[in-house]
Amino acid sequence: MSIVDGKMADETQLLLLEDVPGKGKGLIAREKISRGTCIVRETPLFTTDALEDPNNVEKDLARIVKSLPKDGQRAFLSLHNNNPGSDPFSNVVRSNGYPLGPSSDVGGIFPVVARFNHSCRPNAQHAWNDKHHKMLVHAVRDVQPGDEVTLSYIAGGPSSERKISIKTYFGFECACELCSLSSAEKRVSDERLHRAQQLDKAIGDPKRVRYSPDKALADCRAVLDIYQHEQVMDLRVPRLYYDALQICGMHSDQARVAAFAQRSRDARVLCEGEDSTEVAELEMLVSKPWSFENFGVTKNWRTELHEMPQDVDEEGFERWLWKAKS
């Protein structure tokens, strides 16, 4: 069934809703989807803000669904229920709801977005856009016709942690490509992801940023290398470039703040689109790196914006950017 023909939404012509072995239904690319493409822009059918009675959520949800137009009711009632039996409305919401932003406790039901299956190595990223009141989904890798398009429901990490999160919060066993690797391949991936977690923790230590910034910067690069190997392309990437920017900013390095702000901005745009709220702030730092709030705690790495190298090849630029010895 085509989603458009099925009248689930008019947002996307790029996807087909099909059976996916071991995962129920899922969304399949009809044609090649290039990295960076906005695949879905979808308004919620309703949000949990509409709940009025915290002591009787099931009844309240039944009232909300009944108040929807007929095709909205049909769309809601056709969604997957991971725990059929009692409280069907609450269980459909639990099985399909997405928070409206990473720190929001309000959830929304998006009939198209709800059809994306989870992958621990997804090829798309969802982002709530508060300005337009829509959930956006962008391809973060090139997707070939016939490939399933997937999102991650969780924060990542080694397989043992992912398994627990998925079971605890979503109630299923993950059958994604990463979880289906051979045990030898999974061990290698797990070792890398575990190392990335450890390094990431160390990067957040303010004393290290102040007194051993070269080590903190090298750790940012090491984590990004791991993410590249593991094909991680989610909000952890712009955040790591932002960490690198903070390290350089603290030590008055305008040229590197601007270069890392540009990378953080580009990664944000890839995951969230041009009008993500963080993009404007990052663009400001590209042109005015000294406006960063913790800029210039020391003058140890002092550079001016014009000192960003222009006539070097990619390798030379990377060496400069990361202050690498070789």
Ligand SMILES: C[S@@+](CC[C@H](N)C(=O)[O-])C[C@H]1O[C@@H](n2cnc3c(N)ncnc32)[C@H](O)[C@@H]1O
């Ligand atoms: C939000 S729904 C996704 C769409 C759903 N497959 C459908 O048929 O409508 C989430 C449910 O899909 C299934 N699912 C999603 N990702 C999966 C995965 N990686 N492995 C196995 N099942 C998955 C699980 O049953 C999960 O509870």
